[in-house]
Amino acid sequence: xxxxxxxxxxxxxxxxxxxxxxxxxxxxxxxxxxxxxxxxxxxxxxxxxxxxxxxxxxxxxxxxxxxxxxxxxxxxxxxxxxxxxxxxxxxxxxxxxxxxxxxxxxxxxxxxxxxxxxxxxxxxxxxxxxxxxxxxxxxxxxxxxxxxxxxxxxxxxxxxxxxxxxxxxxxxxxxxxxxxxxxxxxxxxxxxxxxxxxxxxxxxxxxxxxxxxxxxxxxxxxxxxxxxxxxxxxxxxxxxxxxxxxxxxxxxxxxxxxxxxxxxxxxxxxxxxxxxxxxxxxxxxxxxxxxxxxxxxxxxxxxxxxxxxxx
Amino acid sequence: xxxxxxxxxxxxxxxxxxxxxxxxxxxxxxxxxxxxxxxxxxxxxxxxxxxxxxxxxxxxxxxxxxxxxxxxxxxxxxxxxxxxxxxxxxxxxxxxxxxxxxxxxxxxxxxxxxxxxxxxxxxxxxxxxxxxxxxxxxxxxxxxxxxxxxxxxxxxxxxxxxxxxxxxxxxxxxxxxxxxxxxxxxxxxxxxxxxxxxxxxxxxxxxxxxxxxxxxxxxxxxxxxxxxxxxxxxxxxxxxxxxxxxxxxxxxxxxxxxxxxxxxxxxxxxxxxxxxxxxxxxxxxxxxxxxxxxxxxxxxxxxxxxxxxxx
Numbered sequence: 001x002x003x004x005x006x007x008x009x010x011x012x013x014x015x016x017x018x019x020x021x022x023x024x025x026x027x028x029x030x031x032x033x034x035x036x037x038x039x040x041x042x043x044x045x046x047x048x049x050x051x052x053x054x055x056x057x058x059x060x061x062x063x064x065x066x067x068x069x070x071x072x073x074x075x076x077x078x079x080x081x082x083x084x085x086x087x088x089x090x091x092x093x094x095x096x097x098x099x100x101x102x103x104x105x106x107x108x109x110x111x112x113x114x115x116x117x118x119x120x121x122x123x124x125x126x127x128x129x130x131x132x133x134x135x136x137x138x139x140x141x142x143x144x145x146x147x148x149x150x151x152x153x154x155x156x157x158x159x160x161x162x163x164x165x166x167x168x169x170x171x172x173x174x175x176x177x178x179x180x181x182x183x184x185x186x187x188x189x190x191x192x193x194x195x196x197x198x199x200x201x202x203x204x205x206x207x208x209x210x211x212x213x214x215x216x217x218x219x220x221x222x223x224x225x226x227x228x229x230x231x232x233x234x235x236x237x238x239x240x241x242x243x244x245x246x247x248x249x250x251x252x253x254x255x256x257x258x259x260x261x262x263x264x265x266x267x268x269x270x271x272x273x274x275x276x277x278x279x280x281x282x283x284x285x286x287x288x289x290x291x292x293x294x295x296x297x298x299x300x301x302x303x304x305x306x307x308x309x310x311x
Numbered sequence: 312x313x314x315x316x317x318x319x320x321x322x323x324x325x326x327x328x329x330x331x332x333x334x335x336x337x338x339x340x341x342x343x344x345x346x347x348x349x350x351x352x353x354x355x356x357x358x359x360x361x362x363x364x365x366x367x368x369x370x371x372x373x374x375x376x377x378x379x380x381x382x383x384x385x386x387x388x389x390x391x392x393x394x395x396x397x398x399x400x401x402x403x404x405x406x407x408x409x410x411x412x413x414x415x416x417x418x419x420x421x422x423x424x425x426x427x428x429x430x431x432x433x434x435x436x437x438x439x440x441x442x443x444x445x446x447x448x449x450x451x452x453x454x455x456x457x458x459x460x461x462x463x464x465x466x467x468x469x470x471x472x473x474x475x476x477x478x479x480x481x482x483x484x485x486x487x488x489x490x491x492x493x494x495x496x497x498x499x500x501x502x503x504x505x506x507x508x509x510x511x512x513x514x515x516x517x518x519x520x521x522x523x524x525x526x527x528x529x530x531x532x533x534x535x536x537x538x539x540x541x542x543x544x545x546x547x548x549x550x551x552x553x554x555x556x557x558x559x560x561x562x563x564x565x566x567x568x569x570x571x572x573x574x575x576x577x578x579x580x581x582x583x584x585x586x587x588x589x590x591x592x593x594x595x596x597x598x599x600x601x602x603x604x605x606x607x608x609x610x611x612x613x614x615x616x617x618x619x620x621x622x
Contacts, residue, residue, distance in 0.1 A: 245444065
């Protein structure tokens with residue numbers, strides 16, 4: 001049975017939403033959920049919800065990394081926190097995946113300090129699956145781990161995205177593009193221009209050139225879109241802006257409703273040798289449940305094994 | 312009477328849409344429109360539309376800079392083109408403004424080679440007014456002239472945007488923010504972090520800090536949002552993606568319909584001592600008419616004079 005660790009203390013509305021999300025997830029899937037957090041609080045929430053806490057494995061954590069904590073120093077200082085303990089048990093193999101909606105910086109630090117990197121990959125990144133109008137998804141990466149990237153980092157993200165698209169999204173020959181302000185090869189800033197050359201000459205995936213954002217959702221031109229973590233995070237937040245408009249204007253549209261961040265279920269960290277999922281700080285219990293499902297589907301896709309075969 | 316020059320040969324559907332847009336604009340406003348292009352073709356389109364071509368001033372141009380032309384070499388080589396002649400008559404003062412939906416690169420070259428810069432500004436930029444859910448607009452700049460920017464360029468864009476917001480949009484004390492992936496001061500890539508310091512220490516406008524895209528339209532947090540031309544162009548194109556979705560899904564919403572690029576009416580070049588408007592390559596005749604109205608409103612706002620007073 002898959003063992004999925006969840007940071008019960010992570011997120012703006014934790015531990016309540018985290019535990020309720022775990023309860024919800026455990027009702028739907030045949031997985032073993034390990035909750036990292038204050039045992040007394042977790043047990044209390046379970047009892048209030050009429051759920052037997054004995055169905056979880058609870059790892060009692062007496063400390064918690066807050067959103068306001070500095071990631072590196074908190075990771076070194078708060079050894080009893082849910083995030084530090086989660087990475088310890090992931091690294092030791094006690095759990096198969098670890099998911100958290102907590103301090104993203106601390107999750108980055110945990111990946112870097114605790115886990116091995118995939119061969120030939122120098123930096124981890126995070127990705128998001130965004131909905132296309134034709135029902136498919138496009139994978140965008142990096143969406144926030146690396147605000148400053150070199151062109152060779154982008155090339156590595158392309159390789160990671162290619163394997164993710166095949167393994168998790170089931171795309172046979174993913175079309176990989178570079179996010180850019182024009183379709184032609186000479187367009188963009190210096191970084192993207194240099195990346196274009198690297199992608200054209202040195203990639204072992206199907207590079208199809210530059211992708212402009214205006215038709216990205218409606219023309220389904222690419223399966224994987226590569227960019228730096230600054231640009232990608234802005235892109236993701238603008239997609240969230242779209243969903244915020246939909247909510248405020250009370251627009252009912254089946255396609256636009258798929259931009260609801262709760263459905264993403266968090267984003268997988270790519271480039272490390274274990275399955276780590278990062279959720280939205282604002283995660284509702286439904287978002288937490290989807291984050292756990294995401295961990296399960298990434299594990300079942302054998303993504304990590306495929307990285308190691310192809311890389 | 313204001314004399315507004317229009318590149319009749321500029322845009323994917325020129326000269327037809329350009330001339331029809333000019334006809335439309337001249338019916339609504341008391342302005343003198345100067346058309347730069349092939350006299351015979353322009354006259355033919357007017358006659359077909361039952362419009363007296365004598366109501367325009369036509370500057371016969373025997374050449375045309377195409378979208379596929381290299382901007383710098385074309386500007387030097389094609390001296391009889393509509394864009395080169397437009398800049399010549401703008402510089403000489405024969406016309407008060409020049410607008411084109413043609414080759415943007417050639418328009419950039421024209422600004423740099425022909426026009427004087429505003430005092431203390433080292434690079435021109437372009438801006439776009441995007442609709443807010445409360446009915447106001449937010450000014451975003453640069454949206455494409457400078458793919459690579461230094462932090463001091465961003466500071467200058469902030470100064471330009473501040474004066475534009477006051478002069479053209481009538482905002483008394485514009486709130487100026489930096490587009491970024493987090494609200495806190497330490498967030499972002501190296502360029503934006505350094506810009507944050509410059510904005511905090513050295514700006515003579517109301518700097519309110521970082522602006523994240525997710526709430527930019529719904530929370531109306533800023534009047535002016537500053538970014539580099541690469542990021543800004545991607546942001547603008549993603550806003551166009553939003554409108555493309557609205558069209559494809561046949562969503563009827565009064566707010567979302569304001570994202571129709573035809574309503575923008577082009578973007579003013581900021582930083583040069585004359586009024587230059589750049590339109591969308593795909594401009595319809597309605598978009599061309601709005602581009603002419605934009606030129607008129609910028610002229611009437613006395614933007615250039617205000618730049619020179621404050622700069």
